[in-house]
Amino acid sequence: MPRLLKTEQRHLLLEFFHERFGMDQGHFDPFDIFAFSRQAFLFRRQDKALDWPASSFVRCGLPFVRNVAGYLKPTTVFVQRFGNLATKNVLDMEMEQVGQLCSNGEIILSALPASLDTGYVIIKMQQHYLGIGLLLEGNRLLCRFPKAMREAISRLTPG
Amino acid sequence: MNLSPQTKHPFITKLYEYQELIPDFEGLIDHLYRPMPVYFRINTIKTGVDEAKNFLRQEGVEFQDTIIPELIKVVHHNHKRPLLSYHLGYIYPQALSSCMPVLALDPRPGEMVLDMCAAPGGKATYIAQRMEDTGFVVANDRKRGRITSLLANVKRLGITNTLVTQARGEHLDLPYKFDKVLVDAPCSGQGKYRIDPVSGTLKHVVKGKTDLSAIQKALIKRAFDTLKPGGILVYSTCTLSVEENEEVVDFLLNRRRAKLLALELPIDFSPGITQFKGKKYNEQLELTGRFYPHRIDSVGFFVAKIAKDGTEAPAS
Numbered sequence: 001m002p003r004l005l006k007t008e009q010r011h012l013l014l015e016f017f018h019e020r021f022g023m024d025q026g027h028f029d030p031f032d033i034f035a036f037s038r039q040a041f042l043f044r045r046q047d048k049a050l051d052w053p054a055s056s057f058v059r060c061g062l063p064f065v066r067n068v069a070g071y072l073k074p075t076t077v078f079v080q081r082f083g084n085l086a087t088k089n090v091l092d093m094e095m096e097q098v099g100q101l102c103s104n105g106e107i108i109l110s111a112l113p114a115s116l117d118t119g120y121v122i123i124k125m126q127q128h129y130l131g132i133g134l135l136l137e138g139n140r141l142l143c144r145f146p147k148a149m150r151e152a153i154s155r156l157t158p159g
Numbered sequence: 160m161n162l163s164p165q166t167k168h169p170f171i172t173k174l175y176e177y178q179e180l181i182p183d184f185e186g187l188i189d190h191l192y193r194p195m196p197v198y199f200r201i202n203t204i205k206t207g208v209d210e211a212k213n214f215l216r217q218e219g220v221e222f223q224d225t226i227i228p229e230l231i232k233v234v235h236h237n238h239k240r241p242l243l244s245y246h247l248g249y250i251y252p253q254a255l256s257s258c259m260p261v262l263a264l265d266p267r268p269g270e271m272v273l274d275m276c277a278a279p280g281g282k283a284t285y286i287a288q289r290m291e292d293t294g295f296v297v298a299n300d301r302k303r304g305r306i307t308s309l310l311a312n313v314k315r316l317g318i319t320n321t322l323v324t325q326a327r328g329e330h331l332d333l334p335y336k337f338d339k340v341l342v343d344a345p346c347s348g349q350g351k352y353r354i355d356p357v358s359g360t361l362k363h364v365v366k367g368k369t370d371l372s373a374i375q376k377a378l379i380k381r382a383f384d385t386l387k388p389g390g391i392l393v394y395s396t397c398t399l400s401v402e403e404n405e406e407v408v409d410f411l412l413n414r415r416r417a418k419l420l421a422l423e424l425p426i427d428f429s430p431g432i433t434q435f436k437g438k439k440y441n442e443q444l445e446l447t448g449r450f451y452p453h454r455i456d457s458v459g460f461f462v463a464k465i466a467k468d469g470t471e472a473p474a475s
Contacts, residue, residue: 058310
């Protein structure tokens, strides 16, 4: 069974999203956060989920963030749903650029907005929040989209 | 229409048993030779209807609007593999008639809803969407393999209000009761059958010899017992079989204080059957709905809306 994060753990997690992406913690007031294995889940708050018999419980809520090699990495589905709450470390890219990123797995960005720091960034194309990229020193951006989605983007942006 | 020898499947023989009951029966036989149209439901949890339509156009999808604002009928698209819209969780491929059980259930924000046979999640995720991703949805299914697709769809569509469980619906152990319950029961799937116009063989045939009617009766009874007083149960299948539809609902009406409610749905349907092969069923069954493939250009469906203890729907 997943465990409900205590107030302090919840605060630490949401503080990360506030610091890294400028997401106001208040946006997540209607949700509980559950931890299971190395992943946290965002679940619409009500008092019933934990009463469910463990024998048939499979999962509750939306995968939210996971621990990857000691770093917190937001999930693609979380970014697609809640990326619009981010006010920093959001990279707005042209379709052609996103296509290159997906085809090659990484690109070197020629210029970066000042609001971007190295680490995980949210990638946006037009008004669509696509997923996560990893920005490294030297303006190197690594694609962290799921493979099937990368293929779908590559098909949409041939060449 | 004369059916080719290869189509002498028991289903075809069985279908002729309904000849007198199904309006424009020849039209139904003709329709079996046509490909099933594709519909996309737009997931308004993640995007707006217009926004998704614009993106689909960018992806080269041609479509028409339907009577349901969030459902579009695909006229043409070149992609053999899932679209980016699919990976972004903007769309769920869902038949027009498959939306009807959810519209009949009419889930509202803040309610507690159980989908007893939920995988792969088309109706459970539509329920969550109609509830604006609030309240509480329990999406249950029996088989581990099917749970995987249910989990993937709940995740892809960005849903936060759903608990996924794995248990036999008829033995579901519940710590609480629900406002609304959907039983989209496992069935013979006759409403999905197609005849390959080239080979003449029947496609989408469900294999196995399980006593479906017995399972369906156990499911509907258990589902009814999980409702709060005044709660609403919707029972649906994608088959034309009277034994799997009216007879199952009749079974419930004979064993519980259940009352059928009239369906108010946006597409054409025929009333349920009250007499078949010498058997008489409860007169209330006229309030159930039969959605015939040739009348709606979609999968054949059966929908019954049932209230507990004869009361009306709970106040929302």
